[in-house]
Amino acid sequence: MSLNLRQKQTECIARMLNLNQPLNAAGTANEDVYKILIYDKFCQNILSPLIHVKDLRKHGVTLYFLIDKDRKPVHDVPAVYFVQPNVSNVQRIVSDASKSLYQSLHLNFSTSIPRPLLEDLAAGTLNSDSIQRVSKVHDQYLEFVTLEDNLFSLAHKPCYVQLNDPSAGDKEIEELVEKIVGGLFCVLATLAVVPVIRCPRGGPAEMVASALDQRIRDHLLSKNNLFTEGGNFVSSFQRPVLCIFDRNFELPVAIQHDFRYRPLVHDVLGLRLNRLSVQGEKGGMRSYELDSADSFWVANGSLEFPEVAVEIETQLNKYKKDVDEVNKRTGGTHGAEFDGTDLIGNTKHLMNAVNSLPELTERKQVIDKHTNIATVLLGEIKERSLDSYAKKENDMMVRGGIERGDLLGVLRGKGTKMDKLRFAIIYLISSETINLSEVEAVEAALRESEVDTAAFQYVKKIKSLNVSLASANSASRSNIVDWAEKLYGQSISAVTAGVKNLLSNDRQLALARTVEALIEGRTNPETDVYLSFDPRAPKSGSGASSSHLKGPFKEAIVFMIGGGNYVEYCSLQELAQHQQPAKHIIYGTTEMLTGVDFVEQLTLLGQKMGLGNVGSSSTPAQ
């Protein structure tokens, strides 16, 4: 079983659009059945990366509306609802049913509708005498946004502020944990797997892991549970591992500048739901879609930006060579004089040329798209010196320090205020001990640039109070020692792996290294103390550590609480591809954040802590 989250969610949505009946062999609905699709804002975000308007037409959907929009009655047409189960949506459905807007209502809730809401729905339809309108009620368990085959987001915002807010109460934290658990449960239900759950001790990761374990256990006890494997014993031995982490596990990744294509497009140009808008060459805004249908994006998204530029040039040259080949074969370049003896051959070439024109046009569109994106990226890189930021931040993370002159020079040089603030925070996190004079110089330089230093002060405070950041830093730095051990070891494979790691010139994230240890099941001083939950195991054996829990896994789901980004996603995909045999890793997070988004949350937390004596004296609730 290969976990392809995007494919599975798309199949579930297609079945839902087909009124939860089995699809035809051709995969299309009956042409005679028309239906109307009604969704809310959240479910619109779920649908837009997966389903296009022409796909809706293929499934028989002729009209689609937001549920909050005023809609006129269209009798004799069934309506498919895809909404979140909340009070306002239920009231809206009852109102639609009472007005007899549609022939029948097929209700699909994005996750399990609670019993009280179902009772409200029943009471509302009973009071308005519209029981016969409601045809079906389904829990779809699709409440997550799948951006790529192995990338999903729960679209909860802003999680990090709520989890680390010093004034947050236990009730709010528990509500947030339940929300995250609900989203993760939907992902597991769509994949139809019961994973082994691993997480570090303490903090939100443990809370989410234990709540999810309990949720799956309760569900396995009930009849008609979603994970019935029908006696398929082979797949039960291939269970994936679900690794749950908190953002504080590796804080720098969310802040530092990265120089790979996919993270750059997300961080600099604001990629959202696989779409982005950039300034076109004529001055107008151009909108592009970057998803699995774009083969260039799939193949080159993980490359460093200079390599992407070289690749665009290569594709352009290949395209021009093909065009020249077409021109040469059709022989239209040299006048009207013509040799009649090659009539048949030239006619055949002409037919081939006509057939190849659509493919060439499509390739030209892809090259145009990435040329424009790369050009806009290049402008931003030059204007803000992003390459310098990325290189210096990487050096700081690896070496653990930076010269004072370099540090202050960058803070007084090019770049936006957010760039300098991010750089200063990376400096603060990567330092082993706090040098007070340097920190004061950094703060003075930030104030000269009119930067709000609340985020900087917040990170300084949690660094003095919390050792988890320090452990993440030391974990990152010990990467070099691991490589050295491999190099000096006697094993040839260790030397090969070490040389490969050094040649790749890529520092491995602590997250990727930890996930690698968890997948392989090797003895590791960091991951041995991790908690393990097996929802299928009996509860009484919670203390026993069977080999089943720690064995090597073929598949993994990595979830980051408090926000993630494409840097971690690219790092995990590289890890999956370099393993022998190849592994399969799905990355998910509460929301996809750019560095600016995350620093804004840090600023908010700093302001909360700085507003008054009570706030400054309390510790962050973790």
Next chain:
Amino acid sequence: MASSYRDRTSEFRLLLETLKKIGSPVQPENAPSTSHGESYSRSEFNRKASRIGLGIHETSQKIARLTQLARKSSMFNDPAVEIQELTVLIKNEITALNSALFDLQTVQNTDMADGGYSQDTIVHSTANIKAHENRKQIFSKNASRENPLQHQPKPTTEPPPWSNSSNASESLHQELALPSNGAPVGNQLRIDDNMDESSANVEGAHSSLLRHLNRISSNRWLLIKIFVILILFLMIFIFFVA
């Protein structure tokens, strides 16, 4: 395979039954009058709309086949007759679809006279009309292929900013040094010119082929010249050998 959704309809029905029993038994004094006329009119509207949708789908399939036939511009297996027949058939079907749309509008006007005004119905019809217009445009594009336009290839301007680079760091340095205001326009123009030049060349070659064939087949004097040369060769051969 395990289904990843759960049917809560039976639970919903059970809740309805429970609430019915709990609720006070109110006997309906006035039976709700079923709007049979409106229902019949709606059903007729829906049926006609479905037929129009099917017709549009079939016409679009025929247009796709016409596109394929038009692309197969073979010199010796000319499907011109089939193309013309298909064109006439598509024209007739589009006319029929237009009539059906007018009938649908009539049914809708009757509904509005009955007071059943519906804006979404207009949106529904608009969607069908848009699809119809799209099919017309596709047909017009196919018709326009019979008049190829000659494009003069434009000269290309400066190369893209990342050309002439040997390795990553040098490439990066080169990119940072180059001005960025002229690069996208030049690169865009190059690709556009290449595409236009290629289309123009293909169309020019096609025209040249047709012109040459006409010229050869209609040249009577050429035929006579070939015959005379053959006779002369034959006479010389007989004279010298004998």
